[in-house]
Amino acid sequence: MKKESSHDTIPDLSKNAATVLEKRYLRRDAEGKVLETPAHMFRRVAETIAAPNKKFDKKADLKGLADTFYRMMTNFEFLPNSPTLMNAGRQLGQLSACFVLPVGDSMEEIFDAVKFTALIHKSGGGTGFSFSRLRPANDVVSSTTGISSGPLSFMRVFDIATETIKQGGTRRGANMGILRVDHPNIMDFIMCKADQKQLNNFNISVGLTEKFMQAVERDEEYDLINPRDKKVFGRQNARKVFHRIVVQAWENGEPGIIFLDRLNRDNPTPHIGEIESTNPCGEQPLLPYESCNLGSINLGKFVKDGTVDWKKLKTVVHDSVNFLDNVIEANNYPLQQIHDMTHANRKIGLGVMGWADMLILLGVPYNSEEAVKLGKKIMKFINDEGHLASQELGKQRGSFPNFQGSIFDTKGAPPMRNATVTTIAPTGTISIISNASSGVEPLFAVSYIRTVMDKNVLVEVNPIFEQIAKERGFYSEALMKKIAEHGTVHDIPEVPEDVRRVFVTAHDITPEDHIQMQAAFQLYTDNAVSKTVNFPNSATMDDVEKAYMLAYETGCKGVTIYRDGSRDEQVLSTGKKE
Ligand code: CDP
Known part of the structure; x- marks a missing residue:
């Protein structure tokens, strides 16, 4: 490994971050020897992503911009999605996390999609598909006079291909x-x-329609349609289907639901196609062959003297939009169709992580009206500034090519560089790298055990809690252990009352609190919000059903729920003994 110059050290890099980077992100030679430090990695990314500015401005100060990007990343104020960190400036050069592929109702189209999936997975991206165009199982197949296998059999082919890669x-x-x-x-x-x-x-989600939701509300039957001939195939009772979804989600968290008509209501380019799927974690609706790159602002870094540092936030939003738009240019796409569709719409997904950290630093409990209000204010600000930044880029670089006919194409409208600007990603790994709480989730626990890449176990004490505990003199190893076992601080008397009040965790709050927060961020997000609504193990199916209805009523675009202990393997778990 090359030695870092003092200029290139990263003071805020945590031990866990260093471990994750070394295991999966840093450049290696053919023998697997690590060839770069984290600082080199961030330089590699900063320089590669700054370079496209030259295309649009011959006098661009690329060094200055690369320094800005480098600082933004190494201060952990902003990070792009993992493929950008892994692949920018390297041979593969595939920088996006999210793809959607069409699955047409023919052998050629199905197996083309399997092949394209393999190419995307090889490059670090995730894929979403709608299997809705496939004729049902046991339907006619004219070419062979045989019967069809149906969507589920074909899903297994995709699953095995993924497993192999x-x-x-x-x-x-x-x-x-x-x-x-x-x-x-x-x-x-x-x-x-x-x-x-x-x-x-696979993550699976049922695509719900408004028609179906109305039939649920009225306790009516609805039509099942054969996609092959668009004819009515049969009828089902809507409540029976809805209840089945609820039972399964209660059992082990799947399927999730997405509201298809809402995704299409907000489709910025309806003239180009209909949205039928999202990326794997549900936050990014895309057209067939479209890809999107994400990036997240770490809100915990924007609290100064107990208040939100709006000025700094504005600067970082503008720089982040420039960064993400450049990613589209620097990207090496695995397929020509994806290159063309992505360049034509230029969707980017700027979001946040560290929301729970910000609330703690401001002394606001996550499950309070004040937090929901502030969530709206923050996301509105990011969305508004993000759109302004995209308009400014539009003036310099031109609007996205599908602008004409898009929802932005109104009389006197300013140019717009990107068909969407904001998305709230789960930030599963980049939040570890940033030592931040993930996405807009509450803290999972004040201290917990995290499994990464199946088997590597990391023990984590929330860094802000640790700092406060030390400053206020109630820190001890024994107390941290006790908290890890409890999974919550709310009934631990050694922790002062005002600290307990703000260190609420995913299980201290109600499913309604989770959904209200998701809805607050959704209100000002172009795409969707990745969020898990946590339930205690004791929750009933009725509780799950109520939460689904609440998500529908509050304007969410989808919901994923998880009842504690309902899956054999859990990614995050507290040390709580039942
Ligand atoms: O934190 P990081 O950038 O690694 O990713 P994330 O925010 O947890 O996930 C963002 C998106 O990356 C997901 O919705 C998927 O589209 C994709 N992803 C994937 O393809 N494979 C994974 N193992 C994790 C994420």
């Missing part, structure tokens, strides 16, 4: 599988992950 050992391939609620095989789809050994490389 494992993204070159850096990142597990992730898929989203969506089926419309009016597909004839919907009941089998809802049940397809009941056996926890099945389809492990």
